[in-house]
Amino acid sequence: MMPDINLITAILESEMGSDIVVDPVNKNGELSPMSLILREAISQSGKDIPVYWIDGGFPEIFCLQGHSNATIFSTRYLSFTALLRQLFVNNYYSDDIRIEMAEKISFHIVAELALRKGNADFAAFSMVKNLVGKGLFFPWTQDEKADLITLERENINEAYMGTWFYGLLHELGHFPDETVDEDLKRAFSNEYLFSWLERLLPHFPYSQELKEKVFSDFKAQGNKGLLDPDEIREEIAADIFAISVLLKSTVQIMDIVKQSSFSILKFFQEILVSISIVFIFNSCKRMALHGSKIADLTYEEAFSNVVQPVLFSLRSNLIIQYLKHAVITYLGGQISGEVDSAISELIREMTKFNNLLEKGWNKAMRFSVFPEERGDRFVLLKELKKELSGPNGAMLRIELAHFCKKAQTLNRKGNYLDELIKLNDQL
């Protein structure tokens, strides 16, 4: 049963401020990429989960448990997805630019998520970290309405479908009221996951002590430690569901609109990009949560952030196995040497990008998890004040004003946040 729209709107307004517009997505309306995707999702999962669209909002997709698992999708999430996608597909960026972008975008997402759910001063501090020293400004996230228009005008192809729907489908693939099915448990058994972990972990620059803890936690039965096999399987199940629905729908819609013909290699690339993006959003959510409650962050919580790249590497390697299988099935059971080497090249390139981005992402992670490394927030605020009247001032002011408006709509309070808002008001 569809939950009451007034109730859903009231819940979301209480959490996100009253300036949002909430609309239920109509799955049965005229044919569109969205209606096609959602109908395919229902057909593959057997579940009709209501989806709501928010104009504005925050960079996250989430589900309201207890309200038919209503899933919330927003313009803000899409804007950041489009921006993050540039890190992987834009050939003009140097390695240094990619690292810097990854760092700044992570701080920006953490700031907005902490503002909504966490500590207001930590949110403001993260925002100042995003702004100070920022020399790069991107064509996305400054104005959500403009972003949406741009995205809607794009050709409907593998990139369009991945950008718009991968995150949403991954979320719908979580089926919060169910455990992972038995087939998947067999295919991705603890032993199998462990064998991959043994291959991957030695390549990470962690202390021997931490590596041993990861291994022993993983092996402990019923653990909820640094890497939990059940959690890994649940994420893999959500990715497999997303890939399966997206593959069928993308082939179908591209055949209908006939703007270009479907390429399984382009699809493969978009999936690799999308799983990285979902990972970045999830990590930022964790950073926002943990950075906000620093006073009593446990060892487990701190290091669950540090080992996220291992979790990602494990997941993406397993998903790639599944993806290759899907490609072979799509191509009728055979794969040419040419396609095979093109796939290997895509994987090599993505691994290179992910390793670069991790350097930027790591700075935001350490800032969230290790407060002793944060530095003096008021010194940084003075720095920002100076930069606001410098050559990049106009661009910085747009981002600052956007953040302060959100804080005021949510009625968030904090000494540091108040100082930041005061600075914005003086401009």
Ligand SMILES: [Zn+2]
């Ligand atoms: Zn997930």
